[in-house]
Amino acid sequence: MECAINGSPYQFTLSPATPLSELLRSHGLLSVKQGCCVGECGACTVLVDGVAVDSCLYLAAWIDGKQIRTLEGEAVGGKLSRVQEAFTQSGAVQCGFCTPGLVMATTALLAKPHVKPFTVQEIRRGLAGNLCRCTGYQMIVETVQACEEEQ
Ligand code: FES
Ligand code: FES
Structure with missing residues (x-):
């Protein structure tokens, strides 16, 4: 599976049940918070092809070919968005x-x-x-x- 996270290409092999939040956090993207983990709080919100999703409910397997954005990628060249x-x-x-x-x-x-x-x-x-x-x-x-x- 291939995707782009904050503009960088990634390839993953993963379990079909892995939530996107878990995948992102395991790659150091710790802005993705684990709050309720059931889609109630929005603390895990990331953008998938520009759409805000609760990454605790979004399967990592669904990001094939997509562009993912997390808070870490919003500041460009040290300048905040x-x-x-x-x-x-x-x-x-x-x-x-x-x-x-x-x-x-x-x-x-x-x-x-x-x-x-x-x-x-x-x-x-x-x-x-x-x-x-x-x-x-x-x-x-x-x-x-x-x-x-x-x-
Ligand atoms: S952690 Fe609460 S909605 Fe995802
Ligand atoms: S939950 Fe503390 S600033 Fe929003």
Whole structure:
């Protein structure tokens, strides 16, 4: 099986039941958090061909021929992505456990064709699969709005 992870080619031989989160973490991509492991919290969110998925529920066998993006690949040449930068500048990061998943989900949300600007309800709905126990979500919504203003 072949795929690209954060722009680099990989070849794997793996058990058909291996979750993508496990495969990524076993290759050092530790931004992919193991939270609930049942598709409830979004802490394991990565992009598969640009679509945000819960990698704990996504079988690694399904990534053949696909492009995978994790938080580690978002900073290019040591420069944070616009979304990463926005999260670091706002109060949207507290303990940080949810942050990698939220950054990836926000990146996918902003890339979707949409009528600008998103309403608060659209942002909340767009990130509904990503739970945060610290921030109360308002600062996360404001972070997404700030990203949109910069676009
Ligand atoms: S760890 Fe995947 S959704 Fe919670
Ligand atoms: S910042 Fe702690 S869970 Fe979100």
